[in-house]
Amino acid sequence: QVQLVQSGAEVKKPGSSVKVSCRASGGTFSNYVISWLRQAPGQGLEWMGSIIPIFNTANYAQKFQGRVTITADESTSTAYMELTSLRSEDTAMYFCASNSNYFDYWGQGTLVTVSS
Amino acid sequence: ETVMTQSPATLSVSPGERVTLSCRASQSVSSNFAWYQQKPGQAPRLLIYSASTRATGIPARFSGSGSGTEFTLTISSLQSEDFAVYYCQQYHNWPQTFGQGTKLEI
Numbered sequence: 001q002v003q004l005v006q007s008g009a010e011v012k013k014p015g016s017s018v019k020v021s022c023r024a025s026g027g028t029f030s031n032y033v034i035s036w037l038r039q040a041p042g043q044g045l046e047w048m049g050s051i052i053p054i055f056n057t058a059n060y061a062q063k064f065q066g067r068v069t070i071t072a073d074e075s076t077s078t079a080y081m082e083l084t085s086l087r088s089e090d091t092a093m094y095f096c097a098s099n100s101n102y103f104d105y106w107g108q109g110t111l112v113t114v115s116s
Numbered sequence: 117e118t119v120m121t122q123s124p125a126t127l128s129v130s131p132g133e134r135v136t137l138s139c140r141a142s143q144s145v146s147s148n149f150a151w152y153q154q155k156p157g158q159a160p161r162l163l164i165y166s167a168s169t170r171a172t173g174i175p176a177r178f179s180g181s182g183s184g185t186e187f188t189l190t191i192s193s194l195q196s197e198d199f200a201v202y203y204c205q206q207y208h209n210w211p212q213t214f215g216q217g218t219k220l221e222i
Binding site for chain 1: 148150152159160161162165171172203205207211212213214215216217
C-alpha cells in the first residue's frame with residue numbers, strides 16, 4: 001500500500017515562495033504519478049499539477065502556470081511542489097496524491113498560510 | 117473547463133436512512149468520474165471510481181451510478197461514521213475538476 005508523507009506547516013510572507021515535499025513509500029516510486037491539489041479554507045478541491053517521476057515531466061493547471069513547479073527525486077522517492085509569488089489567496093491545505101486521474105492515495109496535507 | 121455541480125449543498129439526515137447525493141457535469145465525462153469522502157482535518161478518501169466501482173476497502177453500502185453528465189452516490193443505510201463532506205470529480209476532460217461538495221449532517 002502506498003503511503004505519502006508531507007512536510008510540515010509553513011507560514012510565508014506575500015511575494016515569497018514555498019516548497020512542500022511528499023515522500024512516498026510502499027511501492028515503486030517510478031511507477032507512480034504524483035499530483036498536487038489544494039483546498040482553501042472551507043472550499044473544495046483544486047488540481048494544481050502532476051508529475052511522472054520516471055520521465056520527470058510535469059503538467060500544470062492553467063491557473064498556476066508560471067507560478068508552480070513540480071519536481072521529483074527518485075533517489076529519495078520524494079516529490080516537491082514549489083509555489084512562487086505567494087498571495088493571501090494561496091492560503092490553503094496542500095495535498096499530494098497518487099495517480100493522475102482519480103486519486104487513490106493521499107498525503108496528510110500541508111497547511112500553507114500566507115500573511116504579512 | 118468542465119464544471120461539476122453537486123446538490124444539495126447540505127443534507128440533514130439520520131443514521132439508518134438511505135441517502136442519495138447528486139452531481140451534474142457541464143459536459144459529458146463518460147464514466148470517468150469519482151466520489152470522495154472527507155472528514156474534518158483529514159485528506160479526502162476515494163470511495164468510487166469509474167462512476168460505479170468501489171475503491172479498496174469501501175463498504176458495500178456505498179454505491180455509485182450514472183454516466184455522461186448525471187451521477188449519483190447512494191449510501192444504503194447511514195452509519196455515524198458517514199457524516200462528512202462528499203466530493204465528486206471528473207477526469208475525462210482536462211483539467212480534472214471537482215464539485216463543491218455535499219455535507220451530510222445530523
